[in-house]
Amino acid sequence: DADVTQTPRNRITKTGKRIMLECSQTKGHDRMYWYRQDPGLGLRLIYYSFDVKDINKGEISDGYSVSRQAQAKFSLSLESAIPNQTALYFCATSDTGLAGGREQFFGPGTRLTVL
Amino acid sequence: GESVGLHLPTLSVQEGDNSIINCAYSNSASDYFIWYKQESGKGPQFIIDIRSNMDKRQGQRVTVLLNKTVKHLSLQIAATQPGDSAVYFCAEARRGQNFVFGPGTRLSVLP
Numbered sequence: 001d002a003d004v005t006q007t008p009r010n011r012i013t014k015t016g017k018r019i020m021l022e023c024s025q026t027k028g029h030d031r032m033y034w035y036r037q038d039p040g041l042g043l044r045l046i047y048y049s050f051d052v053k054d055i056n057k058g059e060i061s062d063g064y065s066v067s068r069q070a071q072a073k074f075s076l077s078l079e080s081a082i083p084n085q086t087a088l089y090f091c092a093t094s095d096t097g098l099a100g101g102r103e104q105f106f107g108p109g110t111r112l113t114v115l
Numbered sequence: 116g117e118s119v120g121l122h123l124p125t126l127s128v129q130e131g132d133n134s135i136i137n138c139a140y141s142n143s144a145s146d147y148f149i150w151y152k153q154e155s156g157k158g159p160q161f162i163i164d165i166r167s168n169m170d171k172r173q174g175q176r177v178t179v180l181l182n183k184t185v186k187h188l189s190l191q192i193a194a195t196q197p198g199d200s201a202v203y204f205c206a207e208a209r210r211g212q213n214f215v216f217g218p219g220t221r222l223s224v225l226p
Contacts, residue, residue: 004158033213040123042204042216043159058213090158102208103149106158 003027004107006091012113019078021110023091030096032074033104034058034066037088046089049074081114088112123202125221134192136220138205143186145207145215150179150190153219154201162190162203192222200224 004025013019023032030051035043035058045058047066055066063085065077078085088111092104128134140148146167151159165172165179165188172179178191188205204219 035216040218042218043206044216045213048213092158102147103161103164104214105161106151108156108158 004091004093004105006089006107006110008110009108010111012115013081014115015082017081019081019112021076021089021091021112023074023076023107025072025091025093025105025107027093027095027105028071029093029105030071031094032068033092033094034064034074034076035090035092036060036085037090037109043090046076078112078114081112083114086112086114123219123221125223127223127225128195129225130195130197132195134190134195134199134222136190136192136203136222138188138190138217138220140186140188140205140207140217141215142207142209143183144209146210147208148179148181148188149206149214150177150188151204151206151216152199152201153204159204195222195224197224197226 007022033048034046037043044060046060046064047058048056049068052068067075088109090109091107094104149164150162152162153159163174163177163179165181170181176193180189202219202221204217206214206216208214
């Protein structure tokens with residue numbers, strides 16, 4: 001979805017390096033999410049934020065941190081990358097769901113390889 | 116593009132046939148379900164959703180069926196086209212809770 005962008009699209013790094021993945025959205029949504037996707041597994045939630053002042057851990061937050069710089073920007077950091085963090089990373093957004101719609105809109109993904 | 120779900124179950128159908136993709140969900144308290152389509156190298160795209168107070172919902176060429184008794188969800192695609200080739204996965208959620216995503220099924224459309 002062009003309304004949700006992620007940078008970089010691909011990144012190769014070495015063990016121990018600090019990496020930041022960035023996500024921007026123009027949908028005006030308050031809620032933003034970071035997921036990782038591994039072969040044969042469903043999307044797993046790393047962190048989520050319901051507004052600029054709200055940050056919550058997801059299912060697999062160890063080894064990751066996030067920053068919600070603005071309503072439109074949500075970045076994911078790997079403080080010291082390790083090989084098992086090699087995966088596809090997706091950012092997503094959603095509206096509050098009060099009007100009924102709760103679907104999430106995903107960015108194109110970032111392929112991260114940790115050597 | 117990158118492939119995802121290297122070890123996913125695969126459904127192969129002839130172009131023009133109907134496809135049925137199944138999903139077993141885990142939480143009987145889930146009240147909202149979504150089907151997503153993920154093409155190679157892209158993020159998941161919303162296809163259709165259904166709430167637990169319904170057992171069927173139709174979209175353009177797609178139908179979702181919900182069987183709460185056995186916690187089963189299915190996605191039917193009519194007249195499958197080559198552009199339907201992708202990984203399809205379901206997601207479930209209970210109000211106030213985050214989504215849980217299934218691992219997905221790869222749909223391959225044969226000419």
